[in-house]
Amino acid sequence: MAWRAALRSKAVIPALLSCSSHGRLCASPTFITQRNNSTSPKIKVDYDQTTGVAVMHMQSPPVNSLSLDFLTELCISLEKLEMDKGCRGLIITSNQPKVFSAGLDILEMYGKSPEHCGEFWKVVQEMWLKLYGSNMVTIAAINGSSPAGGCLLSLTCDYRIMADNPLYSIGLNETQLGIVAPFWFKETMVNTVGHRNTEVALQLGLLYKPAEALKIGLVDQLVPEDQVFSVATQTMTKWLTIPEHARQITKSMMRNPTIDKLRTNREADIQNFVSFITKESIQKSLRMYMEMLKQRKA
Numbered sequence: 001m002a003w004r005a006a007l008r009s010k011a012v013i014p015a016l017l018s019c020s021s022h023g024r025l026c027a028s029p030t031f032i033t034q035r036n037n038s039t040s041p042k043i044k045v046d047y048d049q050t051t052g053v054a055v056m057h058m059q060s061p062p063v064n065s066l067s068l069d070f071l072t073e074l075c076i077s078l079e080k081l082e083m084d085k086g087c088r089g090l091i092i093t094s095n096q097p098k099v100f101s102a103g104l105d106i107l108e109m110y111g112k113s114p115e116h117c118g119e120f121w122k123v124v125q126e127m128w129l130k131l132y133g134s135n136m137v138t139i140a141a142i143n144g145s146s147p148a149g150g151c152l153l154s155l156t157c158d159y160r161i162m163a164d165n166p167l168y169s170i171g172l173n174e175t176q177l178g179i180v181a182p183f184w185f186k187e188t189m190v191n192t193v194g195h196r197n198t199e200v201a202l203q204l205g206l207l208y209k210p211a212e213a214l215k216i217g218l219v220d221q222l223v224p225e226d227q228v229f230s231v232a233t234q235t236m237t238k239w240l241t242i243p244e245h246a247r248q249i250t251k252s253m254m255r256n257p258t259i260d261k262l263r264t265n266r267e268a269d270i271q272n273f274v275s276f277i278t279k280e281s282i283q284k285s286l287r288m289y290m291e292m293l294k295q296r297k298a
């Protein structure tokens, strides 16, 4: 708890608090259910010291949406694993049925104050910086749908194994919500599937079925649903045979240009996000999208 409070307090951006152009509050949601903030852990970490491999199980019902609390917990777990020199590999998977992660929690961006949005975005950045720059071998065992921020989470990993189930989809679908994937989401995608695939995917907000995702290289391997985890474990064993230092330097060489761009522009990126997301028109788009999700369910 003390960790969480510390991380939270570091996440507040003083510059944002005093920014008058961000001084407005977004309209309060009237129809959207605010979920209770559960105190049960949203992430379960199993760390096997004999293999040096940790498994992070996302267990935040119903859809592992990336809320402020979820991301804070994720960052704390990552920090602890990263500091443990014996921990060399990390597999990320979901304990929720049919969903890997539904992406950023829309309720953290809808009807919230600019200060809250700024705090939220800082922890989204933190998650990405920690995972994309991790020294560990990271593997996403994608056992369900993975839109937007969920797709980003898997893109930060070194290797993606997805369940071959046509009911699932993955992609950066932000434009379908009327929002824009920020430059570091975009660059993570470009670094994975190339410029042209990214341009089409991002403009249209495409969600890909597993077979299509494999075709463009958004995921690396498809396996039957019940084998996602075992294949991830076998793949990890292979990756861990590569000399550690050489692999880590290579990873940094590939990723650091993108990482450095965000590191040196964090404040500006937060300000951009806050002024964008609190716009009335964007809030309206988010509301309509949430309504659409509910109608689809009914």
Ligand SMILES: CCCCCCCC/C=C\C/C=C/C(=O)SCCNC(=O)CCNC(=O)[C@H](O)C(C)(C)COP(=O)(O)OP(=O)(O)OC[C@H]1O[C@@H](n2cnc3c(N)ncnc32)[C@H](O)[C@@H]1OP(=O)(O)O
Pocket: 033, 062, 063, 065, 098, 099, 101, 102, 103, 104, 105, 106, 107, 145, 147, 148, 149, 150, 173, 174, 177, 179, 180, 181, 182, 272, 273, 276, 277, 290, 293, 294, 297
């Ligand atoms: C000029 C440049 C400026 C740059 C500015 C940058 C701005 C960038 C801003 C943000 C980037 C955003 C990234 C994101 O990740 S946004 C989130 C996008 N996510 C989605 O589109 C996924 C939506 N969800 C689904 O499609 C489905 O829920 C599903 C496929 C994941 C699972 O389907 P199913 O099992 O059928 O579950 P339900 O749809 O019934 O959902 C259950 C429950 O959960 C709620 N819910 C779903 N997703 C979210 C979410 N992302 N956040 C919050 N809540 C979510 C859903 O509404 C249901 O709620 P209930 O009715 O109350 O039970």
